[in-house]
Amino acid sequence: MTLQRQAHPGEEKRKMDEVADRLIQISQRRELTVAEKLRLSDAVELALPVQRMPPVRREAWYNGDGR
Secondary structure (H helix, E strand, O other): OOOOOOOOOOHHHHHHHHHHHHHHHHHHHOOOOHHHHHHHHHHHOOOOOOOOOOOOOHHHHOOOOOO
8 A cells, every 4th residue: 555645834833744754664674553543643634625515405415306
């Protein structure tokens, strides 16, 4: 499995980048533990704004046919 990540902008994210790099290196040698996978997920999380809010009506999710 190949893991890739986006660089975090700003110095405050430097530590999380280092954690992600280290966990990616470890993952190439052995399977990560659940705790390590969660830590990696937190480290590579993207902070992107929501482009569009989903509709609140369920019918709109399914093109109005209820499926």
